[in-house]
Amino acid sequence: MRVFGVDPGLTRCGVGVLDVDNRRKATFVHVNVIRTEATLELAHRLGILAEQLSIEIDQMKPDVIVIERVFSQLNVRTAMSTAQASAVAMLAAHQRDLPVVMYTPTEVKAAVTGSGRADKKQVTQMVARHLNLAELPKPADAADALALALCHGWRGVGQQRIVDQAIKFGIKI
């Protein structure tokens, strides 16, 4: 299963792609940060993001798009632009008939580090360790996108194994 993680943002949008096998072994595929200039008009920025995300999705051919769930943040302006960037990512997925799954930052941190209250540095270190990366992924948006993909890879495969076992043993689910 190829997982395409998106840490949505207008100034920096993290993209992290990895493959997860049936035994939950994750292999790093790709990481990137899409940037748009704050001086451009909002519609233009959303257009650039849509275009770049579409190119990456079409190149990577993922099975699923995983996006960080946006919550009200302290800075309402940031929350709004994050919500708009996530809308662009959801639309790109929907237009390609790809399933969209969302996780909260707490769910992602818990899955990757074991603690929902881990800080950015801990998340980055654990992502690098899990994926056997020689260097720490930078900036934080890149690490977060990989963490999202990891979170889903593990959960998604876990769920798929439950379904497979159920089918194997003839259990109705």
Next chain:
Amino acid sequence: MRVFGVDPGLTRCGVGVLDVDNRRKATFVHVNVIRTEATLELAHRLGILAEQLSIEIDQMKPDVIVIERVFSQLNVRTAMSTAQASAVAMLAAHQRDLPVVMYTPTEVKAAVTGSGRADKKQVTQMVARHLNLAELPKPADAADALALALCHGWRGVGQQRIVDQAIKFGIKI
């Protein structure tokens, strides 16, 4: 000038289209409310909205898309989904090389009723009067989309006349 107004929303997205001539005379063209079911997944709802808005824009062939500027509202959840719906509208405009203009609700109310604190009923009544509509546009989202288009029609034409006069009298602007 044909103006395509969008009152962004996921449950109800108002669309109001009108023509404005050089003397600021506005003529009603079209009004609609695009709805998406709250039971559908968010990506699916955004997909439906994008598709429906694209169809309407392509049919109407406007010169400009006018969208209500999203502010932090009391209900953060609503503000988020409004931000996402407006992102979809901005993207549809950008992908057609159409300019996007945004106004705050206060600017729209002031332009249409003379008061930035007018209520929904007053806005609806003034929109119907300005456009010589036999019936009041319903629901409020439809009236708001027409009010947005009116607001820009008047402002936009006014600005264009200033530019025209400046050119006529050789004034550098």
